[in-house]
Amino acid sequence: MKSGSIRVCGLGKKGFTLVEVVLSIVVLAVGLVFVQRTLLRSFTALNVIKHWSQAEQILDEKIWDVKRRVREQGSTVQRESLNETFLGNERVYRGNMDIHWMDPQGRLIKVDAQIAWGRAGMSHSIKRTIYFLVPDATWKS
Secondary structure, X not given: OXXXXXXXXXXXXXXXXXXXXXXXXXXXXXXXXXXXXXHHHHHHXXXXXXXXXXXXXXXXXXXXXXXXXXXXXXXXXXXXXXXXXXXXXXXXXXXXXXXXXXXXXXXEEEEEEEEEEEEOOEEEEEEEEEEEEOOOOOOOO
């Protein structure tokens, strides 16, 4: 008879011992737990990346809105603090935007922008500081 992975026991019986079967089940279970953890972590990371991308898009749109207002209104842009809630595809985002004058002549504007999202215990946010030079009436576009 061949001797391989199947044992040849006395009285012509073939098979695995109970210890071998239990040990192989334990090894398989431990391997499956590690595979499951890895998959869950990768799904969580992909979810964070998806929401991060959408938050950046919303923040960019708000920054472009401020830039457009600075071009249109020039030095009459008001100092303000905005707190808004944005509805994304699957999530609600909270945004803050503070507009400050940086110099007494009213030529430089600082915008602090932040957008945040998250749920129970895991919150994420993106913060940006942008400076705009207010166009002079003599400047040409």
